[in-house]
Amino acid sequence: MKSISWKNKYLRIPIVTLITIALFAAVSYIALYQTEFYRHSIWTFLGPSDNRFHMMRIEGLYQSILHHNYFPLVNMSFMEGLGYISNIFYSDFLIYPAAIMRLMGFTPAQTIVRFYLLMNFLTFSVSFLCFYKVQRKYWNALVFSFVYTLANYRLHDMLFRHDLGEVGAFVFLPIAILGIYEIFYGERKRNWLFLTFGMTGIIYSHAISPILVAITIVVVMLCQLPELRVHPKRLLSLLWASICSGLLSIGYFLPMLEQLKHTTLRLTESKSILTAGADNLLDYFNWSVNNVINKPNIGFILLIAAVAAVVGIGKVENKAVKHFAIIGAVMFVCGSKIFPWVLLSKTPFKMIQYPWRFDMMATILLAIFVAADPLHLLKGNFVKAALIAFVTLLAISASYRMVNNLSTALVPYSEYDKASPFSIGGGQEYLPAGADVVPLEAEPQMPTIKAGKKAQITNFNRSDTRMTFNFKNAKKTVISLPVIAYYGFQSKESTGNVSKLTMNKKNNGLGEVTVSGKGQVVVDYYETHVQKTARHFSFWSLVVIVIGTILSLFNVKLDDFKKLYAKIKPKQETAKTESEEPKEADESTESTESTESTESTESTESTESTESTTDSSVDSENKSKE
Numbered sequence: 001m002k003s004i005s006w007k008n009k010y011l012r013i014p015i016v017t018l019i020t021i022a023l024f025a026a027v028s029y030i031a032l033y034q035t036e037f038y039r040h041s042i043w044t045f046l047g048p049s050d051n052r053f054h055m056m057r058i059e060g061l062y063q064s065i066l067h068h069n070y071f072p073l074v075n076m077s078f079m080e081g082l083g084y085i086s087n088i089f090y091s092d093f094l095i096y097p098a099a100i101m102r103l104m105g106f107t108p109a110q111t112i113v114r115f116y117l118l119m120n121f122l123t124f125s126v127s128f129l130c131f132y133k134v135q136r137k138y139w140n141a142l143v144f145s146f147v148y149t150l151a152n153y154r155l156h157d158m159l160f161r162h163d164l165g166e167v168g169a170f171v172f173l174p175i176a177i178l179g180i181y182e183i184f185y186g187e188r189k190r191n192w193l194f195l196t197f198g199m200t201g202i203i204y205s206h207a208i209s210p211i212l213v214a215i216t217i218v219v220v221m222l223c224q225l226p227e228l229r230v231h232p233k234r235l236l237s238l239l240w241a242s243i244c245s246g247l248l249s250i251g252y253f254l255p256m257l258e259q260l261k262h263t264t265l266r267l268t269e270s271k272s273i274l275t276a277g278a279d280n281l282l283d284y285f286n287w288s289v290n291n292v293i294n295k296p297n298i299g300f301i302l303l304i305a306a307v308a309a310v311v312g313i314g315k316v317e318n319k320a321v322k323h324f325a326i327i328g329a330v331m332f333v334c335g336s337k338i339f340p341w342v343l344l345s346k347t348p349f350k351m352i353q354y355p356w357r358f359d360m361m362a363t364i365l366l367a368i369f370v371a372a373d374p375l376h377l378l379k380g381n382f383v384k385a386a387l388i389a390f391v392t393l394l395a396i397s398a399s400y401r402m403v404n405n406l407s408t409a410l411v412p413y414s415e416y417d418k419a420s421p422f423s424i425g426g427g428q429e430y431l432p433a434g435a436d437v438v439p440l441e442a443e444p445q446m447p448t449i450k451a452g453k454k455a456q457i458t459n460f461n462r463s464d465t466r467m468t469f470n471f472k473n474a475k476k477t478v479i480s481l482p483v484i485a486y487y488g489f490q491s492k493e494s495t496g497n498v499s500k501l502t503m504n505k506k507n508n509g510l511g512e513v514t515v516s517g518k519g520q521v522v523v524d525y526y527e528t529h530v531q532k533t534a535r536h537f538s539f540w541s542l543v544v545i546v547i548g549t550i551l552s553l554f555n556v557k558l559d560d561f562k563k564l565y566a567k568i569k570p571k572q573e574t575a576k577t578e579s580e581e582p583k584e585a586d587e588s589t590e591s592t593e594s595t596e597s598t599e600s601t602e603s604t605e606s607t608e609s610t611e612s613t614t615d616s617s618v619d620s621e622n623k624s625k626e
Helices: 009-040 050-066 093-103 108-134 138-149 152-161 164-184 189-205 209-223 225-230 233-262 281-289 300-311 319-334 348-352 355-372 381-405 437-441 529-553 558-625
Strands: 041-043 410-412 448-451 456-463 466-484 495-498 502-504 510-525
Touching: 009 041, 009 108, 009 138, 009 152, 009 381, 009 410, 041 108, 050 093, 050 108, 050 164, 093 108, 093 164, 093 189, 108 138, 108 152, 108 164, 138 164, 138 355, 138 381, 152 164, 152 355, 152 381, 164 189, 164 209, 164 233, 164 355, 189 209, 189 233, 189 529, 209 225, 209 319, 209 348, 209 355, 225 233, 233 529, 281 300, 300 319, 300 355, 300 381, 319 355
Parallel strands: none
Antiparallel strands: 041 410, 448 466, 456 466, 466 510, 495 510, 502 510
């Protein structure tokens, strides 16, 4: 019997796959141990922090699902039921797994640490597969996944800022970059779909990150102008990717634009912080060299990569790697005060908020440079394995020092589980203009009479977005409701003399109705026509794109359907003809039988008539003889 050889790919591939999965899972846990599992505590700042904001988003989605509202547009867990329309501007797409964990019975603390584990594992896996798609080298792909996933800026987002949106964008960013590579440097063909799905995933994860990707696309396009002149069809691939991504994102953008049209939010009136948000370049260098994650930076490994890219750029032969490295290094530098951000402070670019967000793009582009190894510094798998181990140790060291320097920020799970409903984010962007969270905290959680004749209010009930109460003895009584009257809230199911629900901008945007006599006020959030249509449109666009992708994978074209139809049609006609022939034969047989039957009947009748005549004649003769 022959011994099983390691060269047998049917044995090697499954084993390597399982080992890789186990490695990703183990390192995902190790990277989080100090900040999420140590002493059953989470390192975070309580109060109005990003961590509490995103945890309340998860809690709100969980509560909505319990009320059979599977696609909520207003998060009613915020501000003790006053509601916060963060769902329209901050898609819930990414946090459904976390909400499902809550449905499974996990506490908020248990949910968030498991969700972080999932995000780490997905980022490891997606980045590995995307790099391996281009360069079929296992160890290089492994290097990329570790350098990218354990990069300082990503750990800063996850462990210090707890920005779930940007952490989610890191999952889809490698797919988008793969799409950019395929369009501008690769085969293009149908591979532009990588950019479509990657960009769409980023849009539904974090509203700001797509701007950074779009800027990167423009810069890459400028770098590839000579190639685009020779092969202009690459721009057609980019156009297709943009159109499809736009179709898939209509379900996100249209409801947002509709809400902004009808409601003036603090988001639109916020001042630019681009200039104030930039830090000194020397600080970025210092933070990177010292491997800290409580400040935004690209980390020690990628800083060396940026320097190596600039110094040794002439030795880089691969055009894509060369462009990515230079763009990454430039973005790292431009994220500081060196770039004149004041020039963009009154442009749409102010939505970026903080220039150091460009570290996200610098991270992935420089990680590609490290893993591709164009300078041939990582010779042999042992060196690559050593680099992977070093990157892991840097991540462990950074998280340990952050926790050790401020151990008071370790929050026990039991304390973390306590809700923080007024943690709506530092900028309070989605409150109506003029509203403030402090006076809203003091608002009573009951309908209150603001003007007009005193009326009696009874039987107040609230369930998710719906609230009801009875009133009587009212006469033009103005009642303030404990809900922010975002566009979509209506009182159309009310009975009696009840006015339309309006937003009182002088009362922090709370809803008001005017009532007279007696009746019942019913206020609920109703999905608008635009919201419903946009969601359905994006869904069916996804279905069509997926079906088209599957057909293209099997090289099925429209002509194939025409040929198939042409083959089927004659068969149907033949079958129809054959089915008609028996009918004609049956009709002919029936006609013949009918004729024969008629003739037989006539013959019988004739015979009987003849016999009758003969008998009659005989009888007549007999009578005559007598």
